[in-house]
Amino acid sequence: MFKAHRPSSRLLRGTQHGASPHWSRAHDAPHRHLVSSTPSHRTEHLLATAGRRAAHLKFKYAVLAAAALIVAAGCGGPAEAGNSGQKLALDAPLPASVPDGTKIVVGDPATQVAFKLSGQLDKVEKYVKFANLSGGPQTTEAFRAHALDLGSVAEIPAIHATWTGLKVKIVASKFRQDAINHPIYELGIAPGVNVKTLADLKGKTIAFSPGQAQGSLVLKVLKKAGLTKDDVKLIELPSTGDVYTNALAAKQVDVAPIGGVQIKRYTAKYGKDGATTIPHGIRDDAGHLYGPVESLEDPAKAAAIRAYVAAWGVAQEWIDKHPKEWIAGYYVKDQGLTEADGQWLVDNAGHPDITADWSSAITRNQETIELLAAETKNPVIQAKDLYDLRFEAVAADAIKAGAK
Numbered sequence: 001m002f003k004a005h006r007p008s009s010r011l012l013r014g015t016q017h018g019a020s021p022h023w024s025r026a027h028d029a030p031h032r033h034l035v036s037s038t039p040s041h042r043t044e045h046l047l048a049t050a051g052r053r054a055a056h057l058k059f060k061y062a063v064l065a066a067a068a069l070i071v072a073a074g075c076g077g078p079a080e081a082g083n084s085g086q087k088l089a090l091d092a093p094l095p096a097s098v099p100d101g102t103k104i105v106v107g108d109p110a111t112q113v114a115f116k117l118s119g120q121l122d123k124v125e126k127y128v129k130f131a132n133l134s135g136g137p138q139t140t141e142a143f144r145a146h147a148l149d150l151g152s153v154a155e156i157p158a159i160h161a162t163w164t165g166l167k168v169k170i171v172a173s174k175f176r177q178d179a180i181n182h183p184i185y186e187l188g189i190a191p192g193v194n195v196k197t198l199a200d201l202k203g204k205t206i207a208f209s210p211g212q213a214q215g216s217l218v219l220k221v222l223k224k225a226g227l228t229k230d231d232v233k234l235i236e237l238p239s240t241g242d243v244y245t246n247a248l249a250a251k252q253v254d255v256a257p258i259g260g261v262q263i264k265r266y267t268a269k270y271g272k273d274g275a276t277t278i279p280h281g282i283r284d285d286a287g288h289l290y291g292p293v294e295s296l297e298d299p300a301k302a303a304a305i306r307a308y309v310a311a312w313g314v315a316q317e318w319i320d321k322h323p324k325e326w327i328a329g330y331y332v333k334d335q336g337l338t339e340a341d342g343q344w345l346v347d348n349a350g351h352p353d354i355t356a357d358w359s360s361a362i363t364r365n366q367e368t369i370e371l372l373a374a375e376t377k378n379p380v381i382q383a384k385d386l387y388d389l390r391f392e393a394v395a396a397d398a399i400k401a402g403a404k
Contacts (some may be wrong), residue, residue: 086299087299089297090296090388094303094390095299095306098127098303098304099300099303102301103304104127104129104295104304104305104308105129105130105131105148106128106131106151107132107133107138107148108134108152108312109130109132109152110134110152111152113330114318114319114330116329117329117330123307124308127308131147134151136213139157140157143166143291149292149304150289150305151289151291154212154286154287155365156213156215156216158288158290158386159365160211167294168290169291171289171394172312172354172391173286173288173354173355173361174288175354176350176351176353177352179283179353180282180283182285184213184284185214185217185259185280186259186263186277186278186279187257187278187280188245188255188258188262188263188275188277189254190254190255191249192274198224201221201231201255202227202232205232205254205255206254207239207248208236209238212239213284214257217257217284218257220280221257224280235253237256244256249266249273258277261337261341263348265341289312309394309395312395313396313399314399316352316399317399319352327343331346354396355396356397358389362383365386366382366384368383
């Protein structure tokens with residue numbers, strides 16, 4: 001198994017800590033003090049170790065928050081099974097109605113805002129408690145604590161959760177139309193570093209976050225460029241907050257995958273110093289809702305999850321059809337971004353693709369699994385086993401019904 005360079009945690013003593021996940025408000029920049037203005041191995045070590053420890057603390061806080069929501073909702077977790085005591089087979093038809101008193105805890109903050117803005121919240125609030133967490137590591141930790149029934153993530157978390165023995169299933173998927181021209185990430189290039197094409201990555205130092213979408217993307221980019229991990233130096237850094245852009249600006253790494261508004265802000269802030277970005281030309285648009293199998297085996301919770309997925313699909317359609325309201329209500333009011341930043345994010349994302357046929361997505365996911373398995377020495381699992389196909393058409397059918 002290959003390992004990215006990981007510095008010793010003893011260098012962390014005396015260093016302040018703070019973590020802000022990659023979906024956080026733009027003005028949160030707790031890692032900025034960790035990067036010096038001149039390259040040094042010590043700074044690089046401090047950045048990596050501080051980020052990992054801070055991220056670990058964030059996981060714990062997120063789990064506690066989700067657990068608190070369950071207590072507040074009067075739900076004791078999977079053991080109560082919607083008070084039915086029955087177990088639903090994973091190939092049994094999904095229940096059509098949600099029993100009274102059913103509660104699920106969902107980590108999907110963006111959709112929570114979309115429900116409020118679109119007036120749909122009353123359709124789900126009687127059976128949904130929202131937890132203010134998202135992203136793979138936090139979501140997986142909350143699943144393990146039996147504190148969460150559904151989470152919003154990218155492509156990798158369901159794979160890594162399965163490799164670590166956690167049984168999960170994907171119940172909804174969203175992609176982007178014209179995905180190559182509407183990527184989530186671009187490759188940020190440090191000032192003064194000459195990288196114009198993927199072939200130029202040879203010999204470069206690249207930020208790497210195993211277990212997250214950015215880490216998988218780096219491996220895919222190397223494969224596309226005809227390079228191996230031995231042709232570059234991978235530096236393990238958490239892809240939280242503005243860690244990657246700070247590391248690039250301080251020339252701690254030559255290249256890092258950066259996403260969202262960080263792309264726009266990185267070149268605006270450091271372009272005068274020679275900072276650039278280049279496209280990677282790979283689909284990176286997968287987004288999923290997934291949950292633990294134990295929640296799907298609870299008939300009441302399975303019904304609630306089905307209803308949530310349907311409402312989620314309608315919410316994604318509303319976001320696409322109401323960009324001005326979404327920018328004002330989510331990006332500006334909720335996330336603290338400027339209207340210009342929100343408009344850039346909307347333009348960059350293009351239009352969603354929520355399909356009733358997951359076959360192509362499963363094929364792409366299988367390719368990702370085989371690439372990661374080869375690099376991490378994990379067993380090759382079957383992508384189709386990660387999907388609960390009973391949900392395949394739920395979101396798309398809800399969108400179609402709402403359009404009539």
